[in-house]
Amino acid sequence: MRILVVEDDTDLNRQLVTALEEAGYVVDSAADGEDGHFLGDTEPYDAVVLDLGLPSLDGLSVLENWRRDGRTMPVLILTARDRWSDKVAGIDAGADDYVAKPFHMEEVLARVRALVRRAAGHASNELTCGPVRLDLRAGRVTVDGTPVKLTSHEYRLLSYLLHHQGKVISRTELTEHLYDQDFDRDSNTVEVFVGRLRKKIGSDLIETVRGLGYRLGAAGDD
Amino acid sequence: MTTEPMEPVEEKPPRKAQRSLASRLVFVAAVWSTVALALAGVFLVGLYQRASERGFDALLEVHVKALISEMLDTEADPDDPAAAFPIKPPSYQEDPRFSLPLSGWYWTVRRADSPDVLFASQSLVGDPLNVPDIADRDKRADFITGPAGDEVRVLQQRIFIEDTPYIIAIACATAGFWTEIREFARMVAVTLCIAGAGLILAIFLQVRVGLRPLARLRASLTAVRQGQADRIDEDLPAEIVPLAAELNALILSNREIVERARTHVGNLAHGLKTPLSVISNEARASSGPLADKVADQAAIMSTQIQHHLERARMAAQRRVIGVSCDTEPVLDRLIRAMEKIYRDKGIVCGFNHVAPVRFRGESQDLEEMTGNLIDNAYKWAASRVAVTVAPFDDPASNREMLTITVEDDGPGLTPEQRAEAVKRGRRLDETVPGTGLGLSIVADLAALYGGRLELGPSDLGGLRARLTLPALGRS
Numbered sequence: 001m002r003i004l005v006v007e008d009d010t011d012l013n014r015q016l017v018t019a020l021e022e023a024g025y026v027v028d029s030a031a032d033g034e035d036g037h038f039l040g041d042t043e044p045y046d047a048v049v050l051d052l053g054l055p056s057l058d059g060l061s062v063l064e065n066w067r068r069d070g071r072t073m074p075v076l077i078l079t080a081r082d083r084w085s086d087k088v089a090g091i092d093a094g095a096d097d098y099v100a101k102p103f104h105m106e107e108v109l110a111r112v113r114a115l116v117r118r119a120a121g122h123a124s125n126e127l128t129c130g131p132v133r134l135d136l137r138a139g140r141v142t143v144d145g146t147p148v149k150l151t152s153h154e155y156r157l158l159s160y161l162l163h164h165q166g167k168v169i170s171r172t173e174l175t176e177h178l179y180d181q182d183f184d185r186d187s188n189t190v191e192v193f194v195g196r197l198r199k200k201i202g203s204d205l206i207e208t209v210r211g212l213g214y215r216l217g218a219a220g221d222d
Numbered sequence: 223m224t225t226e227p228m229e230p231v232e233e234k235p236p237r238k239a240q241r242s243l244a245s246r247l248v249f250v251a252a253v254w255s256t257v258a259l260a261l262a263g264v265f266l267v268g269l270y271q272r273a274s275e276r277g278f279d280a281l282l283e284v285h286v287k288a289l290i291s292e293m294l295d296t297e298a299d300p301d302d303p304a305a306a307f308p309i310k311p312p313s314y315q316e317d318p319r320f321s322l323p324l325s326g327w328y329w330t331v332r333r334a335d336s337p338d339v340l341f342a343s344q345s346l347v348g349d350p351l352n353v354p355d356i357a358d359r360d361k362r363a364d365f366i367t368g369p370a371g372d373e374v375r376v377l378q379q380r381i382f383i384e385d386t387p388y389i390i391a392i393a394c395a396t397a398g399f400w401t402e403i404r405e406f407a408r409m410v411a412v413t414l415c416i417a418g419a420g421l422i423l424a425i426f427l428q429v430r431v432g433l434r435p436l437a438r439l440r441a442s443l444t445a446v447r448q449g450q451a452d453r454i455d456e457d458l459p460a461e462i463v464p465l466a467a468e469l470n471a472l473i474l475s476n477r478e479i480v481e482r483a484r485t486h487v488g489n490l491a492h493g494l495k496t497p498l499s500v501i502s503n504e505a506r507a508s509s510g511p512l513a514d515k516v517a518d519q520a521a522i523m524s525t526q527i528q529h530h531l532e533r534a535r536m537a538a539q540r541r542v543i544g545v546s547c548d549t550e551p552v553l554d555r556l557i558r559a560m561e562k563i564y565r566d567k568g569i570v571c572g573f574n575h576v577a578p579v580r581f582r583g584e585s586q587d588l589e590e591m592t593g594n595l596i597d598n599a600y601k602w603a604a605s606r607v608a609v610t611v612a613p614f615d616d617p618a619s620n621r622e623m624l625t626i627t628v629e630d631d632g633p634g635l636t637p638e639q640r641a642e643a644v645k646r647g648r649r650l651d652e653t654v655p656g657t658g659l660g661l662s663i664v665a666d667l668a669a670l671y672g673g674r675l676e677l678g679p680s681d682l683g684g685l686r687a688r689l690t691l692p693a694l695g696r697s
Contacts, residue, residue, distance in 0.1 A: 009496045009497070009500065011497075011500040011504075012496055012499055012500050012503075015499075015500060015503050015504065015507075019503075053492045053496075080488075080491045080492035080493075080494075080495040080496060081488045081491055081492065082491070083535070083586060083589070083590055084556065084589045084590050084592075084593025084594070084597075085585070085586045085589045085590070085593075087559065087593070088555050088556060088559045088589065088593070091558075091559040091562055091563065092555065092558075092559070096562065097562075097563055098563070100495075101492075101495035101496055101498070101499045102495050102496075102498040102499040102502050102520070102524045103499055104502070104503070104506065105503045105506070105507070114566065118565070118566065123566065
């Protein structure tokens, strides 16, 4: 899962990036509105954490521009201006949720998790596919009730496939959502991680659709 | 936490107004016109009386001249010793009334140096004609009381015959003279009264028409105060356009001050809350007594900042000149936002707008109050939230008010918890995110507008929050 953080305060930006990375996300960050807008416009993110008070282009304008250009990724706004008029203006501009500053990082993580899950059409914080169960809150994976130890890359890959199970996911899409913008997209590391994951959760769960990509579980099977 | 009392904005009872501008103008003009017309009447009657007296005196002078000519014996023989006496006794009866006893028409002739009458008209029948002393004047006219007790006009004239001064007095009755003067005065009074009434009516109309732009200015100002207009209409006479322009400048300046204050509060919020987030999260990510202390203190700072920023916002709000907003779109927007924020809970919200009504205040404040209430309802509701807006006339304050009732089917609050919840800085359940200031801010803001927040049990099973606020007519 790939998240964009747009926050001008260097320390808060770093804290958000670290916390999200520790929670298993791939994170890109921007420190002003224009950079943030450009990244959100050009890269596929699963969610965006957007501060409203940004230099060069304010958060509300960034959000409105994205929505006008048809960008539909879920957006969590961070705002120090926490009057309801400000919050409602943010929601009206296309935000999916808000967190008022000062906030606890756990709250941001919970909101981001809910946004990503909701965007993929899941109601629960536990995603399952056959014997595989992923607890999003705890970041824990079990197969037939037995905990499985995954690397962060393997975890991201499984999480993305579970969020979009039943759909064919191309290798490019997986690369875009599992690695940050600086990653060399021509490398074949995705195949390597799919191979490792198959060994850990069972080889028949991740199906290779020739010429198109990968699919977890049968279509419509949650 | 210090808690300074907030003063609610109450409409003061109107001070007894001074007498209106129109009645002042009409009163002063009416008094002045009445006095001027009365003086003119007195002057006119005086002129008429003097003209009448001059007419009388001219008539008497004719008689004096006729009497003199009769007294002078121009045909006397100069050699006759008796003829040496220069005058002969006149029997002047030019007017038959000089011979009728006590007719009011009299004449006398006497030497100037003696009070004894030499000759007198038959009408005096021996009675004296008591005339005032002519002194050293040649002519004198007076009103005196005649021998019959009636008023007569008497003209005395000094003449010299053979160097001897004689005083001739001719009197005639004034009966009818004063009657005519009174009749004239009555006619003058009637005429001037009619003219005065017409004048006052004209003044009244002039004042009404002249002051009409002030009434328009007042209506325009009322519309601004009630939030029905942004600025005062400046299509007014040249004399009051500067006043309207100054008022508009004042209104604009007031809004700018409030806007600036809000911007400052917003900037301050941003400036403080971002570093506070950093400190708080850094402390929570670390371990040890120092980190715990920093986390605790950061939490206290956060509550304090939140509280004082709210106070600063309220202080800014109190200065704004009358604005109003429609309740329906504000609540619609809020409910839409809540549906998005709490979409996972699948809550059904019923919005019942009994009648269209405007809130007499800032839309941002309405949003803040109702936002907190609806947010709380969504936060706690199991499946249902109901929002009802209804206008009503408050007989206690004689003002139009509105109620916004927000109900949920959540766990609700006990009476003690309800009383506690509207106190500042209280947070009833630490498991649900929030600063704990939501309801107390709503109560403070409502009080500032002269309204109130009441909590009670809802028919839905949870909490019912009823907000009473000033309304502006039924839009």
